[in-house]
Amino acid sequence: MFRITQLARTAATRGVRSYSSELWTREGYAAAKEHARSAVETWKKISLFVALPACVIYGYVATKDELEHIHHLEHDPPKFIGYPYLHVRRSKLPYGDG
DSSP states (O other): OHHHHHHHHHHHHHTOOOOHHHHOOHHHHHHHHHHHHHHHHHHHHHIIIIIHHHHHHHHHHHHHHHHHHHHHHHHSOOOOOOOTTTTOOOSOOTTSOO
């Protein structure tokens, strides 16, 4: 019985088309607009007071670490190890070297 009732309801509503203008009222539109405005304000505050300072702090830390690494490499450069598979030339280069 339930199945027949459900099929009858589905068949009855298939021919009905709902338009977006029927779904929105002035009050609903105003409420949605106010909600959107408050969401924009929230994300602006998050961007300015959380994301921007985090980028500045992480940029400072990364720059400081990179400068320490460069300073370390200037005083103690890595040793070159000439492995046999490095600099293998099997054919002539177009500019004559090789």
